[in-house]
Amino acid sequence: MARPHGGRGPVGGRGHRSLPHTADVRLEAWAPTAAECVAEAVRAMIDGFADLSRAERHGTRTLHVDPAPPDEQLLTVLDEVIYLMDTAARVPCEIDAHEDEAGLWLTLGMTDVAAVPQIGAVPKAVALHGLRFNHGPHGWVCAVTLDV
């Protein structure tokens, strides 16, 4: 999984970074397609608290999200990842995403949280405050505030 990009911001390609906010965690992700941007947001969320550099995949989980506005799909995916951490003690270490007429599809390579070194505060919820998911000249960009 990619490490967080620095302060360069969404000027093309794909990446993610954290943004200053005194309440918990705010992150920004960008990618050429909406589906890839959702995947990048998941990577951003996990990079904030888990070191996956030595993580090994143990199983795969497919996540399907019905067609909906992009910000709603983003919330659904991030909510699901948080729910899996708390209830199944599993976290995605590999993420592939694509979109078709049936909606958004994510293939999540999963690993056990017990095998992952914790490097930061663990996200517990996604806020609606300042939620953005837009298409611009350089592709898709989203910004999310997480409660930890």
Next chain:
Amino acid sequence: MKLVQETPFRFRIERQAPMRVPGVVFVSRDLMPEEQALQQIVNVATLPGIVGASYGMPDLHWGYGFPIGGVAATDVSAGGVVSPGGVGFDISCGVRLLAADLHREGLVPVMDRLMDDLDAATPRGLGGGGVWRLPGPAQLDRVLREGACFAVRAGHGEARDLDRCEDQGAVAGADPGQVGTRAVERGLLQVGSLGSGNHFLEVQAVEEIYDEAVAAAFGLRLGQVCVMIHCGSRGLGHQICTDHVRAMDKAMIDYGIGVPDRQLACVPVDSPEGRGYLGAMAAAANYGRANRQLLAEAARRAFRQVAGAALALVYDVSHNLAKVEEHDGRRLCVHRKGATRALPPHHPDLPADLAPFGQPVFIPGTMGTASYVLTGVPGGHAFHSTCHGAGRVQSRHQAARSTSGRELRARLEGRGIAVRGSSWRGLAEEKPDAYKDVDAVVAASVGAGLCRMVARLVPLGVVKG
């Protein structure tokens, strides 16, 4: 935004459309928060049915929807709303203080072993589980209805503990039927766990006493060892907030309500969605109280085994909650997000032995500074509310970038503060100078007439989430 200083510790934000009430911020000039926090005070002032003012406590800072350190009350009979964002994700996050029958000098020979035992006995962080493995949803249902009372009845505590909890350990009106399946699943595995972020269990000593009589009534004396626990309702509370904010985000249009920030989503208190949220919120609050009860029991075992000492509960307070309260003959839904209720002496909700002295209030500082014990005062403002902590000034990213966890631990241990963290970066994110000066926050709280000081506690060791 027009900000007018009324006293050294009180600023007024003049009402301008679409605000329904003015903003009132209890800060000194030095503690004035960022523009975004003041804008959030203005946003809250637009909520239907809000009365008095949209208040900011001295530790006010930028949150999401409501500011952290915000207090707002709505008139239930005048269509006043309830907003889950005004409580926050971590419903009934709060602070519990226990006092040991032990002087700090008696702790020195066993401190390392005690910290190791507390470290092992306090589940926290990623996938840490909880102290209490509930057999199934039926037992969780009882936790949600009965809170700390169920924990004590199940053998996790003493009957006296319940006299020293807000609401005697259980908020009335809990409705587990309003708690979704996902919240239940998240809650089953985490009763008796600290979490991460700014949550902690700290071993402290009473460094200074400002009011001997009140401190004695609270069970505190100079040099005494204490344990402070800061945590909330874990994944269950977060899921309840998430579920109800999302539902209200869609439902509020039916009530003709618009808000300037989606995290302020709200509906009338007296509506099916409003009653549903308050029932679920009370259930989460009860979970939070049971959670702190179980962690306190784990700390008691460690103290008994290592130091031969007992821990008596001083009090347990929440600082993220909405309550329907009577004020000046009106039923108000008082939201406190990052703010602590501070009942004055002789308030009917106080236990009899504390009634002459007011409600104990606990203000955690940071790992390297001090924490305070306060009490409510007659004529307290903002519906008898005060601050809840030091208040962040730096983002987690900023804090972690400027200090390493290893450096921070070495610095703290050099000052005699033992540290047991769950991650280096998590520790760095909580470095003391990422927060405001807790001494200044407490001085402003007292100066503004919100509370008065009882005692000052200093850290000896911290188990960090």
